[in-house]
Amino acid sequence: MTSNASEPNELDFDFQLATLLSVFEQHPVELLCDVLLDQAEGSLERAIELLSAPSVSHVENSPLRQTRLTQYSGSRQRTTAENKHRPSSGLEPTTTRLQETRSESLRNSPKCATTEDNDNQDLPLAQLLRWNKAASPTKVPRRVNTVVNLVHPDAIARQLPCVMIYNFLPKSLADELFLNLLQESRTWPSYQWYLFERQVTSPSTSTLYADHDFPWVIHKEDSNLSEHSVDQATPEIERDQQSFTSNGDIYFAGRKIRIRGPYNQILAETRRRVEAKVNEILSEHLSTYPHMSTHGPWLANAVVANCYQGSAQGVGWHNDRLTNIGPFPTIASISLGVSRQFRIRRIPGPLSTTTSGDSITGQTFNISLPHNALLVMLPPMQEEYQHTIQRHTPMDAHPLSSDTRISLTFRYYRPEFTPKCTPQCHCGLPCQLRVVTKRENSLGRYFYFCQADQQHGKDKCTFFKWLEDHQADLASQTNHPS
Numbered sequence: 001m002t003s004n005a006s007e008p009n010e011l012d013f014d015f016q017l018a019t020l021l022s023v024f025e026q027h028p029v030e031l032l033c034d035v036l037l038d039q040a041e042g043s044l045e046r047a048i049e050l051l052s053a054p055s056v057s058h059v060e061n062s063p064l065r066q067t068r069l070t071q072y073s074g075s076r077q078r079t080t081a082e083n084k085h086r087p088s089s090g091l092e093p094t095t096t097r098l099q100e101t102r103s104e105s106l107r108n109s110p111k112c113a114t115t116e117d118n119d120n121q122d123l124p125l126a127q128l129l130r131w132n133k134a135a136s137p138t139k140v141p142r143r144v145n146t147v148v149n150l151v152h153p154d155a156i157a158r159q160l161p162c163v164m165i166y167n168f169l170p171k172s173l174a175d176e177l178f179l180n181l182l183q184e185s186r187t188w189p190s191y192q193w194y195l196f197e198r199q200v201t202s203p204s205t206s207t208l209y210a211d212h213d214f215p216w217v218i219h220k221e222d223s224n225l226s227e228h229s230v231d232q233a234t235p236e237i238e239r240d241q242q243s244f245t246s247n248g249d250i251y252f253a254g255r256k257i258r259i260r261g262p263y264n265q266i267l268a269e270t271r272r273r274v275e276a277k278v279n280e281i282l283s284e285h286l287s288t289y290p291h292m293s294t295h296g297p298w299l300a301n302a303v304v305a306n307c308y309q310g311s312a313q314g315v316g317w318h319n320d321r322l323t324n325i326g327p328f329p330t331i332a333s334i335s336l337g338v339s340r341q342f343r344i345r346r347i348p349g350p351l352s353t354t355t356s357g358d359s360i361t362g363q364t365f366n367i368s369l370p371h372n373a374l375l376v377m378l379p380p381m382q383e384e385y386q387h388t389i390q391r392h393t394p395m396d397a398h399p400l401s402s403d404t405r406i407s408l409t410f411r412y413y414r415p416e417f418t419p420k421c422t423p424q425c426h427c428g429l430p431c432q433l434r435v436v437t438k439r440e441n442s443l444g445r446y447f448y449f450c451q452a453d454q455q456h457g458k459d460k461c462t463f464f465k466w467l468e469d470h471q472a473d474l475a476s477q478t479n480h481p482s
Ligand SMILES: O=C(O)CCC(=O)C(=O)O
Pocket: 304, 306, 315, 320, 333, 342, 387, 389, 406, 407, 409
């Protein structure tokens, strides 16, 4: 959610509303829209402040909100020319979620479902919020707003830099792994971070396991957790669980966290199989993605584990942080438990327009992730696409867990991207690494910038450094140690 140091912040209405939806899942979309438009006068920061106040519960049916929600849905009509100058901020998925959340909110909040300020008294709000074609003053080409379901591994590989393997682990190992993690997940924390100086909490829980070859110097932790650690295990489970600490703070999505490890036997066996499969895939894809080669075998030396209890828990649109895994990462994700919808869309920007200037951001892909599916996200998935675990989608109960899903996202934490190798910003914090996706003249370049706003809720500093400049500095320090 941090604004990008080198790119203008494109916090338009769609993005703002999508952000509020992902943070304030308990509130109906109409309330979020009203607070954003009326009370906060379009300021996301102010809206978050207002919504964080304990008394937020009621929403008047505002005509402005009605108009903007209709536009929000109707803005799919933008012409190609408009799209070129104003890249979509992901209308399609958020619109879909808007529709899903809307029906949820209509059930939960009868007050919000009234249509008393509208002329169309007889129509349900859900219908009113849709783009009204008849009322549209001019006929403009309609950009198709589709979600394409991809099921067959060949179809997935044709459309996306992803490889899907269903029933990846032997069944008994998958089940054992899941039951083991279900037990452990009771101690995984929700994460807090800052959005415009307001602390927000993730709707799911997660943790980071690291193995023996995690490149940051690790020693067994024998004292209490550091004062900054937000990952607090219960004492009983803590005794069975070795905790690692590192000689550098570990930031996960802008938050300082504690890591757990080394892998137990089940996780180690899973790692062995994941690494073998991923390296096989990487060698097959080398001709397609030459940039995947250089660093030797891919290692699954750490894994971000996520737990979602029920369909209200998910994770919003994002691409995975590159800071400690470096550019062009490969991430291999095993799904366990109830099947959930994984949605993928291209990041708006020059990369998402065809040579004729047509926007190709309209397409969202949906992949169901059943128990024991391995999805390997290859480069440039994190550079060019965003993903989400969609909330409020129908689920079939899983025999082992009913409505709980756990994902294990194995990553290679590269030695050259440890905190020791990461520049510190003027605030004294390790920087975050990002890639330029919007500015054509620097497209695809990586840069470091301050992440203090997410971590501490304070203003971020002006630190900015291109990755290649930083690497050149590191190389010259190695060649000419002082
Ligand atoms: O649960 C999943 O499959 C996705 C989780 C995810 O996107 C992440 O850990 O970054």
